[in-house]
Amino acid sequence: MSQYNLALCLPELALFGVMAVLFVQSLSPDGSRRCLCWLPYGGLATIAAALLGINDNGSLFYGAYQIDALAQFFKLAVAVGFTIAALNAANPPQLDAAKKPDYYFFLAASAWGLMLLASCVECITIYVALEISSYSLYAVVPLRAKERQAAEAGIKYILFGAVATAIALYGLSYLWASHGTTYLTALAGQDFSLADAPLAAAGLAMFLCGMFYKLALFPFHFWAPDVYQGSANETSAFIATLPKLGAAVVLVRFASLLTPGLEVTLLLAVLGAVSMTYGNLAALAQRDVKRMLGYSSVAHAGYLMLGLVSGTSEGLAAASFYALVYILMNLAIFWVLCRIAPEGKNVVLEDLDGLSRREPVLAVVLAVSAFALVGLPPTAGFMGKLMLLKSAWGHGYNWLVIVAVLNTAIAIYYYLSLVRHAYTHDTEDTAPHRVQRPLGELVWGLALAVVLLIMGTVPGAVFDLATAAGHAVMP
Amino acid sequence: MTLDFLTADAAAKALFVLYFLAILVGGIMAVAAKSLVKAMLGLIKTLFGVSGMYLLMQAPFVALMQLLIYVGAVSVLIFFAIMLTRGEEEGRPAMGKKILAVLAAAAPAARVGGLLLRHAPMPAGTPVEISLQALGQLLLTDYVLAFEAISLVLFVAMAGAVVLGFERRLSK
Numbered sequence: 001m002s003q004y005n006l007a008l009c010l011p012e013l014a015l016f017g018v019m020a021v022l023f024v025q026s027l028s029p030d031g032s033r034r035c036l037c038w039l040p041y042g043g044l045a046t047i048a049a050a051l052l053g054i055n056d057n058g059s060l061f062y063g064a065y066q067i068d069a070l071a072q073f074f075k076l077a078v079a080v081g082f083t084i085a086a087l088n089a090a091n092p093p094q095l096d097a098a099k100k101p102d103y104y105f106f107l108a109a110s111a112w113g114l115m116l117l118a119s120c121v122e123c124i125t126i127y128v129a130l131e132i133s134s135y136s137l138y139a140v141v142p143l144r145a146k147e148r149q150a151a152e153a154g155i156k157y158i159l160f161g162a163v164a165t166a167i168a169l170y171g172l173s174y175l176w177a178s179h180g181t182t183y184l185t186a187l188a189g190q191d192f193s194l195a196d197a198p199l200a201a202a203g204l205a206m207f208l209c210g211m212f213y214k215l216a217l218f219p220f221h222f223w224a225p226d227v228y229q230g231s232a233n234e235t236s237a238f239i240a241t242l243p244k245l246g247a248a249v250v251l252v253r254f255a256s257l258l259t260p261g262l263e264v265t266l267l268l269a270v271l272g273a274v275s276m277t278y279g280n281l282a283a284l285a286q287r288d289v290k291r292m293l294g295y296s297s298v299a300h301a302g303y304l305m306l307g308l309v310s311g312t313s314e315g316l317a318a319a320s321f322y323a324l325v326y327i328l329m330n331l332a333i334f335w336v337l338c339r340i341a342p343e344g345k346n347v348v349l350e351d352l353d354g355l356s357r358r359e360p361v362l363a364v365v366l367a368v369s370a371f372a373l374v375g376l377p378p379t380a381g382f383m384g385k386l387m388l389l390k391s392a393w394g395h396g397y398n399w400l401v402i403v404a405v406l407n408t409a410i411a412i413y414y415y416l417s418l419v420r421h422a423y424t425h426d427t428e429d430t431a432p433h434r435v436q437r438p439l440g441e442l443v444w445g446l447a448l449a450v451v452l453l454i455m456g457t458v459p460g461a462v463f464d465l466a467t468a469a470g471h472a473v474m475p
Numbered sequence: 476m477t478l479d480f481l482t483a484d485a486a487a488k489a490l491f492v493l494y495f496l497a498i499l500v501g502g503i504m505a506v507a508a509k510s511l512v513k514a515m516l517g518l519i520k521t522l523f524g525v526s527g528m529y530l531l532m533q534a535p536f537v538a539l540m541q542l543l544i545y546v547g548a549v550s551v552l553i554f555f556a557i558m559l560t561r562g563e564e565e566g567r568p569a570m571g572k573k574i575l576a577v578l579a580a581a582a583p584a585a586r587v588g589g590l591l592l593r594h595a596p597m598p599a600g601t602p603v604e605i606s607l608q609a610l611g612q613l614l615l616t617d618y619v620l621a622f623e624a625i626s627l628v629l630f631v632a633m634a635g636a637v638v639l640g641f642e643r644r645l646s647k
Contacts, residue, residue: 023634061620102638109631116624125621131628139635177596198594202587 011075014049018042019108026101043083050076064122069472074118074249077324082111084331089234093344110136114246123182144232153230160223164213171206194263214247217301218275225294237334241327248323255308256473272305276407289347306388310395317470318387325384332369332448355422361442368449370415380455497524533602
């Protein structure tokens with residue numbers, strides 16, 4: 001029964017256990033009143049399982065499920081992201097207490113779908129795993145008490161998602177019709193040039209559109225700012241980070257099918273360039289911080305394309321590394337936003353005024369994550385971006401590298417305006433009083449900032465994992 | 476008068492056009508109708524057309540399932556949903572927006588359609604019916620993970636519907 005060797009699926013099983021407990025808790029009559037403080041430990045157990053299985057290799061379910069370095073790297077990233085997001089959402093102020101177990105159940109289910117996605121190497125399974133992750137999020141977005149915006153965000157997310165899925169499935173039918181298989185292993189080495197296999201090229205491009213939607217790459221970015229703005233702060237922290245991992249891992253797997261010079265590769269490069277420019281320019285004009293981060297995620301989706309177009313394992317490794325860095329930076333900045341948001345309302349730039357006096361620790365975390373999002377040394381954002389730029393240079397996409405560097409310069413303005421508001425602007429009221437916070441909140445925030453700094457100064461260990469991940473799909 | 480001209484090939488082509496029209500007209504009806512019930516009728520017409528396409532492809536089992544599940548069950552369910560909820564009267568979108576929407580949909584459709592017209596491989600010979608046994612065999616080997624994972628998709632969707640449904644009830 002080697003097709004069903006469950007010992008290779010430890011991280012999935014651990015997270016599934018978390019899901020099962022949450023489900024039982026949401027059904028039990030007084031489940032909502034029972035303590036949910038075990039959840040971070042469940043997350044830690046998942047991380048431990050992912051670390052334990054980091055070197056596993058194998059193929060399950062008749063070749064549809066590949067356990068390799070790439071999958072394990074992303075599973076670890078999902079486990080880490082889920083744990084931080086669950087900690088971050090420990091006490092959402094705008095969530096009905098009776099719904100708390102359900103809320104976490106959907107977050108866990110979504111993360112579980114992403115873990116599945118990390119290992120899928122068969123297109124239909126990829127689609128189904130992606131849907132597990134999306135459906136859970138569709139249910140979570142409107143859960144924000146007394147906010148009309150949240151319902152609007154929910155509808156937008158579902159409708160855009162449905163259209164993107166339809167396009168992806170339609171593309172899959174072309175891919176299937178022209179190459180007669182849905183297995184990535186069989187698709188590798190097939191022809192994807194527009195001249196010789198036009199339908200396969202069109203199909204591949206359309207299938208990838210489904211992933212672009214999750215990644216919020218131009219022109220599938222419309223939902224990002226609206227959904228970030230409309231959903232509760234804790235929910236947007238999750239939506240802004242984890243689903244991008246799922247999209248990134250599928251794109252990395254598919255990028256191993258592509259070589260530079262193909263039309264599909266060119267499409268990735270052009271969309272990436274437009275995406276970063278548009279995202280950064282639109283972010284300049286935003287006052288709502290979550291909306292600004294929404295546009296910033298559009299720009300970051302563009303940066304990720306740098307790693308995918310080069311057609312080398314270094315590029316794929318850089319993209320994987322950047323995906324991990326990206327979720328950490330965003331979780332750090334959302335950590336600050338969720339803490340300082342008054343009663344869970346949205347944060348505008350002016351709310352940050354005087355933050356350094358009121359809450360110096362959170363101000364430091366904000367500064368570190370903003371520096372990381374710009375890509376300034378010595379943060380992880382700098383390392384990630386450096387690897388991306390380096391991997392894309394010299395493979396026929398130098399123009400894309402130049403566009404990316406120019407965009408980083410634009411991005412400095414709005415990211416640093418966050419820091420400027422926190423450090424140099426003062427509030428109107430004369431004596432800003434220090435706010436007392438539970439120690440745990442500050443410690444976790446600082447820990448995130450420290451991780452960002454460590455991954456920027458000594459990225460070796462994590463980058464080795466990413467390199468192994470890149471080599472796993474493109475030797 | 477003889478019916479010699481009615482070869483299998485010609486009949487298949489005629490049926491294809493018929494089903495194609497049903498899908499297209501139904502789709503337009505579903506999108507453009509002012510009342511939800513009319514839109515649903517359009518959707519049902521489309522679903523009938525699709526099941527006809529399955530029959531043309533020699534997949535009678537899938538065609539029957541399409542009729543049973545989509546036309547039979549899902550549509551009735553949606554009718555119930557329409558009946559039980561009172562939708563607010565929404566303003567119609569402005570003409571300019573409609574034109575833009577049609578253009579936005581037509582541009583990629585024209586690209587892909589052009590590709591298809593020039594490069595689509597013509598089907599060779601008549602399709603062969605795949606036995607149910609072979610289908611089941613595939614679902615439990617090559618596609619077992621997708622097949623099983625679908626149950627989780629349904630489960631999450633159902634749980635989400637329950638949670639959001641209660642949300643609505645409480646807030647009123």
